[in-house]
Amino acid sequence: AQSVTQLDSQVPVFEEAPVELRCNYSSSVSVYLFWYVQYPNQGLQLLLKYLSGSTLVKGINGFEAEFNKSQTSFHLRKPSVHISDTAEYFCAVSDLTAGNTPLVFGKGTRLSVIA
Template structure:
């Protein structure tokens, strides 16, 4: 069984300040890790993913996440946030279940950027 823990339900941060959204996971097998973003009244969109290789992965809009196997973490960071980053962020883990991928989502972290 796999699980995802997002430690913060809400993170308020001033515009242009750095932010870190925390995510820890547990799984008995090798996993793939994802961050999804949900803007108000929209569906989820993939932000970035870790499959293998370099433990630091980046998105096109300045977010990055680092896979840390020893700490079972996949925290999301951005050095300087914008108002447009205000959204709900979901960490997710995926492994193979009977030959099919099953994705488990965390409860989400609401990022509130304050002007």
């Protein structure tokens, strides 16, 4: 079964500094990949997704992620964070080799931006 590993449970970073949130998934020939953000007491909001094509994906709020098939990774990056980026971030994968399958989420990374 597909699994997702988010290597850091918490990431503190100073305002205007760059950040990378790491995500690895178990190997598969064909996957769709997603990053979601969850603000306190809110549902999940899609940041970006990789379905096919260019491996560098740009999303909302200045975030981007790069799909690396050989390393089975989909790390999320932002060159300069704001206080408002403080939230929980979830990486998710859908394994296409098993037909239509539901999204499998990682355990999340709590990003804390420090003024």
